[in-house]
Amino acid sequence: MLAIRFLRSVSPPLKCVRRSYKTNVSAQNTLEIRNNVYQTDEWTNITPKILSYIGLNKHLQKNHPLSIIRQRIVNYFYRSYTNSRGNPLFSVHDKICPVVTVQQNFDNLLVPADHPSRAKSDCYYINKHYLLRAHTTAHQIELIKSGLDNFLAVGDVYRRDEIDSTHYPVFHQLDAVRLISQDKLFGNNLDLHIFESSYKVNPSSFSPINSSSKCIDQSKQPCHTLEAVKLTEHELKTILLGLAKDLFGNNIEHRWIDTYFPFTQPSWELEIYYKGNWMEVLGCGIMRHEILESCGVTNSIGYAFGLGLERLAMVLFDIPDIRLFWSNDTGFLHQFNESNLYKLNKYKPVSVYPQCKNDLSFWLPENQDIDSFSANDFYDIVRNVGGDIVEQISLVDKFKHPKTGKSSLCFRIVYRHMERTLTQAEVNEIHSKIAQSCVEQLEVTIR
Template sequence: DREFVTDDYTNITPKILSYLNRDLHLKKDNPISIVRQRIVNYFYSSFTHGGNPIFSVYDNLSPVVTTKQNFDDLLIPEDHPSRTKSDCYYVNRKTLLRAHMTAHQSELLRSGLDNFLMIGDVYRRDEIDSTHFPVFHQVDAVRSQRKEQLFQDHPGLELFEPTFDPKNPLIFENSINDPNKQSCHSLEATKLMETQLKNHLIGLVHALFGDNVKHRWVDAYFPFTHPSWELEIFYDNNWLEVLGCGIVRNEILANAGPNNSIAYAFGLGLERIAMALYKIPDIRLMWSEDSGFVSQFQNKKLNEKITYKAVSSYPQCINDISFWLPSDVTIDTFTNNDFYDLVRDVGGDIIEQVKLKDKFVHPKTKKHSLCYSIIYRHLERTLTQAEVNEVHKEIEKAIVKSFNVVVR
């Protein structure tokens, strides 16, 4: 247990703190853990050297990281929207709950590793609905290769362009203007890594969803890879994005130590895969201790086809909440994620969804008003309207106190 000083950046709520150390990705029979094990097994069996797996797995890394780990080490610009308080859970100005598992990439490279999986819980402030939750779980991976590994059959080929000096990698200004490659890398090295990356990830998707699943690659942008792609599969009559990937920016490798290798990286969300594979309709169910949910995943073979059957569909209760904003706040400057966090903090897991219903500016007084619909539903029993009204009143009191609004 570490202690941290709070400051003007601190925005972690007690509700979010309650999710720390739950480790659903390591909890036997949880769907997230089942998918994690299937992915690990794929990498263990597909990549071996002398009969031993070459990928090492890190699934117990502390979720409290520095802004350097989460952003700077990954070349995420100072003004990037992902750094804002409305997107992340900050412990203080220099420390936060990791927003992605890639936050550990540089420290593991620095320690001399070249093939590894990073698995754990990540935290992002987001909207509230059946597919979004402020805590979710990711698998991120890096595979790096030196020249003699990548070009073992073509020893005359090079990883880098002649203008790049691997002994002084940081003095080279690496450009990403060419959509096909980074300016430091040779085209042959980039294309061979791209082919390996895509083949390995198509193999993973086949291992999870079956050999006949259709897929497509979509060009993407991430600050820490170039070129970059997203992989989508056609599943249940929809195109589903399953992961993002790319060739690791050479500056990241050079800053972390390796200056004579090229690497690929990818990241995927375990909840998204588990919800698709097992037809789980609501992300909150992953956290359920209800035996009706848990028993459906117990004592099953790892690759068994499981289709979640709803135990019961309890009715929703919908209450609206409208309020006038204080004079120094407008409908455009009010931070929705602050409101969502407060609602979740007061209402807990009976909050199914929060939707912005209406924005209004009074024509005469010019006062600004917002109206939200809050959808309440318990996963394990029927809520009474009286119970909901009580929680709703507590939310009204809390927003008056926190945001200085006037409830309409």
């Protein structure tokens, strides 16, 4: 949910705009995903490369680092919350289809209509109504409506992003919700209540597009009493700090940072001081009550949190490159074993293969300038053609011709295979195919 970096802290090297580019997928008129057929339209920007990740479920692969971290977190919640019979209160949902509606991914979570996270440059759209989920929070309402009040949702999420050692178009999140009723929060104390006496239940007023999502008051939502918020905040922060200690050790230094998410108020990020730097572990907050009302929940207060599995696994296993999570190389996979979840073997490079660096320069179409160019369109072309042998892309030069007014960009593409040495000849062939695809899909002119 929240630790997905819904409001990005790192800006892409070029401005992201709502610009479509030509793809073979769009030209097919239909897409089949998980035995369902979808019509394509002007919003379609999903690529064959991205489609190939659906169903791989690395978070469920035995002995995989992502699966080990997932199990550690699930086991922590199983131990922390049990009923009177000693059974876990939290249910786990880790096989939910990643195709969601725009309403699930944005509207239900009070994301404003003009929020930049809705842009085609940020998400993989199947068509204007469907996309690959950008966060596991997209399933929050359907799970609550099914009658659940304590659950963990885990799965792959999809974001158009830059290319480097810490960014990948597919990654994995764990999202959690806990709803607490009056008697659970206050026991037999009849003098304390979850809601202010002036608050009136009105679920019919739920309007995600028009709802004001700006967190004006970090202390609480108008409907909640301060006592209810403080008790829920205490439970939330206690359980999440305990999770961080379970993962990183009891002696960690930590801090809570006030932040903003459209779907919680108040909201926080948990950071720990790790190896000389402050590192964000997760995001969390008190659930917006409008969301609960839309699910028919009118007598409870809820908290939610979310985190990225890759972020934690890269730190805990000393994995230097996010592409390694998708490797089928036995030299990588055989280093990890889930027989003992508390013995985390540090990654040891099997071999270090050399890089190959090629530059690609092109003129933009006459009617386009640098500010209107979407870098994520270019990154997706490179991913689709080059796959995981592309280690990093950086913008090394941009230029506007003083006479013609045409704009030029130069990107440096770093190629490196995770399992063998690449020859310059095969890199040149791939680089040439990328250039040709840019000509066809972005309508640029190679320099």
